[in-house]
Amino acid sequence: MTELNKQRWLDEIKWTDEGLVPAIAQDATTGRVLMFAWMNRESLAMTVEKGEAVYYSRSRKKLWHKGEESGHIQKVKSVRLDCDNDVILLAIEQIGDIACHTGRQSCFFREFSNGVWQTMDAVIKNPKDIYK
Amino acid sequence: MTELNKQRWLDEIKWTDEGLVPAIAQDATTGRVLMFAWMNRESLAMTVEKGEAVYYSRSRKKLWHKGEESGHIQKVKSVRLDCDNDVILLAIEQIGDIACHTGRQSCFFREFSNGVWQTMDAVIKNPKDIYK
Numbered sequence: 001m002t003e004l005n006k007q008r009w010l011d012e013i014k015w016t017d018e019g020l021v022p023a024i025a026q027d028a029t030t031g032r033v034l035m036f037a038w039m040n041r042e043s044l045a046m047t048v049e050k051g052e053a054v055y056y057s058r059s060r061k062k063l064w065h066k067g068e069e070s071g072h073i074q075k076v077k078s079v080r081l082d083c084d085n086d087v088i089l090l091a092i093e094q095i096g097d098i099a100c101h102t103g104r105q106s107c108f109f110r111e112f113s114n115g116v117w118q119t120m121d122a123v124i125k126n127p128k129d130i131y132k
Numbered sequence: 133m134t135e136l137n138k139q140r141w142l143d144e145i146k147w148t149d150e151g152l153v154p155a156i157a158q159d160a161t162t163g164r165v166l167m168f169a170w171m172n173r174e175s176l177a178m179t180v181e182k183g184e185a186v187y188y189s190r191s192r193k194k195l196w197h198k199g200e201e202s203g204h205i206q207k208v209k210s211v212r213l214d215c216d217n218d219v220i221l222l223a224i225e226q227i228g229d230i231a232c233h234t235g236r237q238s239c240f241f242r243e244f245s246n247g248v249w250q251t252m253d254a255v256i257k258n259p260k261d262i263y264k
Contacts, residue, residue, distance in 0.1 A: 009248055024156055024165060031163025033156060036219040048244065081249050082239040083232050087168040089240045100215050107214040108221045112180065116141055117213050 010041055014086040021088055028077040028091035034099035035107040051076050070130045072096040103127045142173055146218040153220055160209040160223035166231035167239040183208050185222055202262045204228040235259045
């Protein structure tokens, strides 16, 4: 646990019953929304300390320093909080220009069109070449 | 219930145990992230049908056609889904240029700076004049 963990700015956040808060990561330059994940108290404190996005993986039940395997680190430019104190918005620089585990720039690569979810964005890099 | 409610594109979404999905609303022109809310199956179907954002209010436990009181309707330009099928991203035109109930453009008006959450954005319109 870090010193930051004890600080008041973390107490202002309305954590879920599981101690989490949703976090949106947006490209600081283009404004594109890249991904959505969850943070716990420790991961948000680490995000601010490191200046790199650290999430909490609900499936793996552990801290997830984004890019730890892929190298696709997210350099944090700003951290914002919403009016209800229950959502975090990160403005980031996405190293490698790939935020999605499918090898795409953004996780939001499908758009609703003609009654179906259409894939709109190409894979930049094969996931097999990202996660070795 | 509408015809759309029966459709397969809605079945592809990974709803929470409460039947909800998080939704991010982003300004289609500027890229600014304006708000975050939740949708249920019916509200997402209505969003597509109307071309206006309809959320599900967890506190009021009912459908919430954004702007129904304030007039600050959100015209939907596109609806995207993420790689895990569990987050919706709306590109919208924000009528009145105010998405936040505090009378600001965006709900994300506070930024973490020098150990505290600093308010960065001015109130455009007094909420008393919005919700009469």
